[in-house]
Amino acid sequence: MALLFEMRRVLVTMAQVGTRMHALGLASTADAEGLAALSPQLTTTYQESCVAGCLLAQICRQNAGAQPSVLGDHVAQTLGETIDLPRALALLQDAPATNEREAWLGPVLREAAALFGPSTIVQGRAA
Ligand code: SF4
Structure with missing residues (x-):
């Protein structure tokens, strides 16, 4: 079946x-x-389901570069299409927001960092 x-x-x-x-x-x-x-x-739109369903997943993941989708669908949905990972990291480190979404996201990222510990998120590895 x-x-x-x-x-x-x-x-x-x-x-x-x-x-x-x-x-x-x-x-x-x-x-x-x-x-x-x-x-x-x-164009391709790398997402979590690619890993289980497509032979090109590794290539598309590499091509996705710093797009949030490389960290999973939930991260991609949270950051949206206009905020890539370097920009999210800058917002985490108190970069001034340039629009409403960033103004919302910056405090959320900093709150998350406070929960997990700033070094965990900034260095990109688990404690
Ligand atoms: S891995 Fe496959 S399904 Fe996913 S974006 Fe690339 S080509 Fe499309």
């Missing part, structure tokens, strides 16, 4: 990829040169 589920998931994904490639102007997903030419237009 699990195998059938996985096969169905693969077929659905293949259809979605084909539709997306066609929308981007590629006639066939077997067109390797066309795929290579399209690659700069393709």
